[in-house]
Amino acid sequence: MKAEIITIGDEILSGQTTxxxxxxxxxxxxxxxxxxxxxxxxxxxxxNISEAIHNALNRADLVITTGGLGPTNDDLTKKAVVKVxxxxxxxxxxxxxxxxxxxxxxxxxxxxxxxxxxxIPQGSKALDNQWGxxxxxxxxxxxxxxxxxxxxxxxxxxxxxxxxxNILQKKTKTLFFxxxxxxxxxxxxxxxxxxxxxxxxKTGVKIAFLxxxxxxDIKLTSESEKxxxxxxxxxxxxxxNNFYGEGDIxxxxxxxxxxxxxxxxxxxxxxxTGGLIGKRFTNIxxxxxxxxxxxxxxxxxxxxxxxxxxxxxxEKHGAVSEQVAILMAxxxxxxxxxxxxxxxxxxxxxxxxxxxxPVGLAYIGFxxxxxxxxxxxxxxxxxxxxxxxxxxxALNLVRLFLEK
Amino acid sequence: MKAEIITIGDEILSGQTTxxxxxxxxxxxxxxxxxxxxxxxxxxxxxNISEAIHNALNRADLVITTGGLGPTNDDLTKKAVVKVxxxxxxxxxxxxxxxxxxxxxxxxxxxxxxxxxxxIPQGSKALDNQWGxxxxxxxxxxxxxxxxxxxxxxxxxxxxxxxxxNILQKKTKTLFFxxxxxxxxxxxxxxxxxxxxxxxxKTGVKIAFLxxxxxxDIKLTSESEKxxxxxxxxxxxxxxNNFYGEGDIxxxxxxxxxxxxxxxxxxxxxxxTGGLIGKRFTNIxxxxxxxxxxxxxxxxxxxxxxxxxxxxxxEKHGAVSEQVAILMAxxxxxxxxxxxxxxxxxxxxxxxxxxxxPVGLAYIGFxxxxxxxxxxxxxxxxxxxxxxxxxxxALNLVRLFLEK
Numbered sequence: 034m035k036a037e038i039i040t041i042g043d044e045i046l047s048g049q050t051t052x053x054x055x056x057x058x059x060x061x062x063x064x065x066x067x068x069x070x071x072x073x074x075x076x077x078x079x080x081n082i083s084e085a086i087h088n089a090l091n092r093a094d095l096v097i098t099t100g101g102l103g104p105t106n107d108d109l110t111k112k113a114v115v116k117v118x119x120x121x122x123x124x125x126x127x128x129x130x131x132x133x134x135x136x137x138x139x140x141x142x143x144x145x146x147x148x149x150x151x152x153i154p155q156g157s158k159a160l161d162n163q164w165g166x167x168x169x170x171x172x173x174x175x176x177x178x179x180x181x182x183x184x185x186x187x188x189x190x191x192x193x194x195x196x197x198x199n200i201l202q203k204k205t206k207t208l209f210f211x212x213x214x215x216x217x218x219x220x221x222x223x224x225x226x227x228x229x230x231x232x233x234x235k236t237g238v239k240i241a242f243l244x245x246x247x248x249x250d251i252k253l254t255s256e257s258e259k260x261x262x263x264x265x266x267x268x269x270x271x272x273x274n275n276f277y278g279e280g281d282i283x284x285x286x287x288x289x290x291x292x293x294x295x296x297x298x299x300x301x302x303x304x305x306t307g308g309l310i311g312k313r314f315t316n317i318x319x320x321x322x323x324x325x326x327x328x329x330x331x332x333x334x335x336x337x338x339x340x341x342x343x344x345x346x347x348e349k350h351g352a353v354s355e356q357v358a359i360l361m362a363x364x365x366x367x368x369x370x371x372x373x374x375x376x377x378x379x380x381x382x383x384x385x386x387x388x389x390x391p392v393g394l395a396y397i398g399f400x401x402x403x404x405x406x407x408x409x410x411x412x413x414x415x416x417x418x419x420x421x422x423x424x425x426x427a428l429n430l431v432r433l434f435l436e437k
Numbered sequence: 438m439k440a441e442i443i444t445i446g447d448e449i450l451s452g453q454t455t456x457x458x459x460x461x462x463x464x465x466x467x468x469x470x471x472x473x474x475x476x477x478x479x480x481x482x483x484x485n486i487s488e489a490i491h492n493a494l495n496r497a498d499l500v501i502t503t504g505g506l507g508p509t510n511d512d513l514t515k516k517a518v519v520k521v522x523x524x525x526x527x528x529x530x531x532x533x534x535x536x537x538x539x540x541x542x543x544x545x546x547x548x549x550x551x552x553x554x555x556x557i558p559q560g561s562k563a564l565d566n567q568w569g570x571x572x573x574x575x576x577x578x579x580x581x582x583x584x585x586x587x588x589x590x591x592x593x594x595x596x597x598x599x600x601x602x603n604i605l606q607k608k609t610k611t612l613f614f615x616x617x618x619x620x621x622x623x624x625x626x627x628x629x630x631x632x633x634x635x636x637x638x639k640t641g642v643k644i645a646f647l648x649x650x651x652x653x654d655i656k657l658t659s660e661s662e663k664x665x666x667x668x669x670x671x672x673x674x675x676x677x678n679n680f681y682g683e684g685d686i687x688x689x690x691x692x693x694x695x696x697x698x699x700x701x702x703x704x705x706x707x708x709x710t711g712g713l714i715g716k717r718f719t720n721i722x723x724x725x726x727x728x729x730x731x732x733x734x735x736x737x738x739x740x741x742x743x744x745x746x747x748x749x750x751x752e753k754h755g756a757v758s759e760q761v762a763i764l765m766a767x768x769x770x771x772x773x774x775x776x777x778x779x780x781x782x783x784x785x786x787x788x789x790x791x792x793x794x795p796v797g798l799a800y801i802g803f804x805x806x807x808x809x810x811x812x813x814x815x816x817x818x819x820x821x822x823x824x825x826x827x828x829x830x831a832l833n834l835v836r837l838f839l840e841k
Contacts, residue, residue: 044647046473048463049617049656052456055478059452069450074459074476077645105629106636107645140815144626164817185648187819213453222548225509232510241481241511243448244589252453301733307719308712311733315711318787318820326739329705329715329731331724335773339730339743369739383722411544413568415591416722 034067034205037089041100041110042184043076054099054182054189061193065201066209067095077101082113090117090177095201100184102167104146110181111170115154118172118179122152128159132166160196164188169196178204210258212265212279217248217429219275224249227271231264238264246418247284247425274433284428285313291435292323299431300369301327302340302361304352305379305395309424325369330361340364353378353390358398358407366400373434374400377427379410381419395423397430438471438609441493445504445514446588447480458503458586458593465597469605470613471499481505486517494521494581499605504588506571508550514585515574519558522576522583526556532563536570564600568592573600582608614662616669616683621652621833623679628653631675635668642668650822651688651829678837688832689717695839696727703835704773705731706744706765708756709783709799713828729773734765744768757782757794762802762811770804777838778804781831783814785823799827801834 038058044050055072062069070093075081082101089096101110115122129151136143150166153159160169160180165188170181180197182189216224221244225232232240237260243250251268255261269276278287292299301310311327314320328339333352336342342360350356358378366374379395386392393412399405410426412419442462448454459476466473474497479485486505493500505514519526533555540547554571557563564573564584569592574585584601586593620628625648629636636644641664647654655672659665673680682691696703705714705728715731718724732743737756740746746764754760762782770778783799790796797816803809814830816823 043645044656045460046463046476047467047656048460048465049645049647049654050649051460056449056452056455059450061452063451072450072478103646103648104626105646141624144630146626146629164819185650187650187822220545222508222550225550226548241447241453242507242509243453245454246591250453252448252451303712303715305719306716307724307728308707308715308731308733311707311712311735312710312716312824315733315735315824316821318785320711321735324711325736326743327712327731327733327735328743329712329719329733331715331719331731332729335730338772339732368742381722415568417720418591420716420719 034095035093036062036067036069036095036097037071037073037093038069039085039089039096039098040072040074040184041077041082041098043107045074045100046076053186054184057186057190058097058099058193061198062201063209064211065198065205067201067205077107077109079109079113079116082109083116086113086117086179090179094176095178097180097182097197099182099189102150102181102183104144104149104166111152111154114170114172114179114181118154118174120155120157123155125151125153125159128153128168131161131168135166160192162188163191163195171196171200210255210261212253212261214251214253214265214268214272214276215248215278215282216251216272216275217277217284217425219249219272221249224251224272228268231267236260236264240264246422274436277429277432283316284425284432285316288428288431288435289314289317289320289323291432295435297373297435298323298325298371299373299375300325300365300371302365302374302376303327303329304331304336304361304377305381306377306420306424306427307331309420310375310377310427313424313428325371328365336361339368341367351390353380353394353396355396355407355409358396359400359405360398362398362400362407363405372402373431374398374405375427375431377423379419379423381416381423382414383416393419395419395426397423397427399430399434401434438499439497440466440471440473440499440501441475441477441497442473443489443493443500443502444476444478444588445481445486445502447511449478449504450480457590458588461590461594462501462503462597465602466605467613468615469602469609471605471609481511481513483513483517483520486513487520490517490521490583494583498580499582501584501586501601503586503593506554506574506585506587508548508553508570515556515558518574518576518583518585522558522578524559524561527559529555529557529563532557532572535565535572539570564596566592567595567599575604614659614665616657616665618655618657618669618672618676618680619652619682619686620655620676620679621681621688621829623653623676625653628655628676632672635671640664640668644668650826678840681833681836687720688829688836689720692832692835692839693718693721693724693727695836699839701777701839702727702729702775703777703779704729704769704775706769706778706780707731707733708735708740708765708781709785710781710824710828710831711735713824714779714781714831717828717832729775732769740765743772745771755794757784757798757800759800759811759813762800763804763809764802766802766804766811767809776806777835778802778809779831779835781827783823783827785820785827786818787820797823799823799830801827801831803834803838805838
């Protein structure tokens with residue numbers, strides 16, 4: 034089955050919104066073995082939207098659009114759909130009732146304009162939108178499937194998971210086996226050199242690298258499950274502990290599971306990451322079982338008052354130092370009476386550099402049952418990247434300690 | 438000048454990577470008055486890449502590709518470019534030296550495979566890549582401009598800002614005036630109803646809504662600066678204090694500037710947001726001038742020990758309550774001796790709901806010179822969205838207080 038995705042909205046062409054929808058749909062469709070051959074973005078222009086839908090329906094078996102279903106006058110997808118499919122828009126009382134119900138749940142009155150959203154093309158099926166007011170739309174015609182979904186990512190995803198994927202699953206069989214291996218702490222070109230032989234051998238498994246500044250994901254695709262597993266095992270062995278999980282799993286999930294399994298608790302003391310490590314831990318529902326507290330000790334005074342880092346130490350070694358990282362980790366472990374204490378201190382940039390301490394320098398401190406230590410990193414020059422990478426390295430340090 | 442953007446990589450079609458590059462380029466080009474007519478994504482397939490470049494060069498005056506310039510064998514853009522332009526790849530010693538220099542700066546040896554990246558098409562210009570190893574490439578031919586940029590966002594952006602935009606600026610004149618008004622705390626359909634007259638009137642100004650779960654941006658575009666300003670003034674008046682800034686500014690930047698101007702300091706005590714408010718404050722370089730510290734009091738014990746919230750209070754009202762939010766804000770203000778204390782406590786979900794306290798309930802506490810109070814919100818059911826919206830509402834509360 035060949036598919037095309039069309040994302041609609043001036044804001045996508047002019048870049049005022051990043052299109053995350055087509056990436057999400059691409060991933061979900063390729064997991065079903067559906068091949069995406071083309072992705073197109075068009076603006077809020079009825080002619081261009083119609084043309085894009087028309088062309089896509091000619092080429093592909095499945096077309097999914099996102100966006101342009103809102104209540105306002107620049108939302109034109111339904112008008113284009115009825116034009117292409119030569120149908121009328123029909124009002125549905127039961128859709129209106131659901132929309133009104135959504136507003137009632139939030140305790141706010143429904144603006145009149147939202148009534149528009151109870152209109153859908155004749156002969157189409159409405160797909161429930163649990164988070165918003167625009168239902169998804171499904172049209173089946175001449176063995177082609179057409180879905181129009183809202184552009185708000187959460188709404189689009191929920192409709193996809195509760196409706197679209199079930200419908201597609203019945204129409205396809207999985208043609209490809211896929212695995213995504215997640216790594217951190219090793220650059221793409223190092224992985225490349227380590228697995229060069231596998232890349233060049235005729236294994237029947239396609240290997241792709243998906244680098245980001247938090248790590249490199251390795252995607253394996255094969256028509257043979259057996260071959261996929263063989264290559265997977267080899268790569269995992271080569272990667273050693275740089276591999277941390279599969280599929281969609283996040284590093285904080287891995288760390289959380291390990292802490293839960295080992296019945297250990299953790300607390301954090303953050304300086305340069307400013308709360309990001311705590312935020313990542315608490316991304317996980319149920320993290321209160323193992324995450325006790327955090328302190329964001331941004332000032333020197335707070336490091337002394339909350340964590341007992343002596344002023345002399347801060348003066349002598351500087352706040353960004355191995356010694357202070359260790360004392361911060363020990364301090365937060367002590368005050369929270371957790372099994373582990375984790376800390377970060379660094380120069381995120383762009384200011385704060387000294388001759389001995391460049392932007393990008395970061396120390397991660399860790400205190401455990403018997404000892405404590407700090408790990409030194411030199412990241413790059415971009416503030417945001419440095420903070421994200423420091424948090425990632427901190428989580429990874431805990432993972433490596435727990436996996437030992 | 439008409440432009441097309443082509444993003445290259447299997448990972449984009451299959452959705453394993455979200456394409457943020459085309460959004461960024463779309464925004465930058467439209468600021469120069471360059472119209473983007475088409476955005477295409479293709480996979481790592483030399484035939485498809487060549488075809489996409491060929492078609493785009495036929496239709497547009499300017500074509501920019503991103504991706505496929507890495508050192509590994511699935512990076513095919515340069516091969517496609519030399520095919521389309523009928524040129525050879527030429528080795529440049531001075532590019533190799535720069536790449537080697539980048540590795541040296543990071544203190545790691547250059548893998549041999551990176552030598553490939555010193556090859557660029559004959560007659561093309563290399564654009565310096567300060568953050569990575571693949572230079573950008575510029576080809577000018579028959580009044581058409583073609584840029585091939587790396588896919589790593591930071592690298593692509595830096596080359597765009599240090600090279601591409603200067604080159605384009607010389608070739609265009611700004612045709613459109615644009616403004617982006619940022620709002621928070623008011624839904625899209627409410628804004629729509631409030632400015633419906635302006636939307637329907639022939640003002641010569643195009644008004645577009647860009648909603649996200651943190652707020653709605655309103656984008657104004659006009660060929661007349663005077664008309665744009667007229668409409669802008671009217672909208673700002675209607676929006677009142679839901680408007681918080683223009684262009685790329687973030688809410689944390691607005692709050693940071695206000696605190697700096699008023700010479701006030703702040704500290705935070707976070708429960709449900711788990712560090713996110715601190716993270717957002719410390720996104721701002723120089724935030725140490727006004728952000729003193731934060732505590733992530735995830736457990737009840739930490740609320741008592743660090744902030745002095747009495748155990749009886751937690752038992753009587755529950756951790757998610759107006760009273761506890763206020764005591765948390767007062768507590769963190771007291772221990773950090775800042776002018777203001779800000780707090781969050783809520784049920785982010787999916788678990789933790791009680792009959793009286795639904796998922797999505799959040800209290801934001803604020804303590805200032807004379808008094809303290811808490812604000813109640815009921816957000817939705819998605820954990821991540823609830824946390825992001827709580828942090829946004831907390832920053833907005835501080836902004837509204839400071840703007841009074």
